Amino acid sequence: MQNLEGKKVLIMATSGFEESELTGPRKQLGDAGALVHIAAPTMNEIQATKSDEWTIKVQPDLTVGNVTVADYDALILPGGVINPDQLRTNAEAVEVVRKFDAAGKPVAAICHGPWMLVEADVLRGRKATSWPSIRTDLRNAGAEVVDEPACVDGNLITSRNPDDVDAFSEAIADAMCLEHA
Structure with a gap:
């Protein structure tokens, strides 16, 4: 994996996140x-x-309402069914996704996490993948759906499931290094 010294990553989640999809990339x-x-x-x-x-339980470092996009180099959206289903009803969380995407910073969503990309309306004309049961949602939001461990389309990174965490994390690291190259 790339050397990420000096890089800052934000993981946005709430209760119901898939454990490995937060803890894997974090570690x-x-x-x-x-x-x-x-x-x-x-x-x-x-x-x-x-x-x-x-x-497990995890202590947040900050609230969604206190996120400053300029402070971070990438955003990660873990899956789990409950987590993104709850976050997509939070207007501040959806706005964080939109702001990261508008800034051209890596936005990475895994499993059910791409529901946040649907809600933020950032998938039109882009390639993405996800857990199989929400792929119709991605298509309906204008995405070209693929079945790959880590799909990269510009600053957007998506993965299918917990088995893809290594490929997902590697793609995020690569994107952060390209961003400032």
Whole structure:
């Protein structure tokens, strides 16, 4: 993986995120030198799921309403069914996605995370992938849907499921390094 010293990554989530889709990129990008923060709707701990069972709790570093896009080099949107389903009803969270995309910064969504891209209306004319059950949603939002471990279309990075976390994290690292090349 690329050296990410000096890079800052924001993971936006709420309770119901898929554990490995937050913890995997956080660890891999952190181990490569990036500073990784977690934003949630409130400062209350958020809880992960794994195979529909509740697991670990994570403390957010800031609230979604306090995110400053200029402070970060990339945005990660983990899946899990509950997490993006809740976040897409949060206007501030949707606006964070739009602002990262408008700034041309890497926006990475995995599994059900691309629901946030649908809600933010940033998929028109772009290639993307996701968990199979939401691919129709991506198509209806104007995306060309592909079945790849890590689909990269400009600043947009999408992946299918927890098995793709390594490819997803690598694509995010590569995109952050290209951004400033």
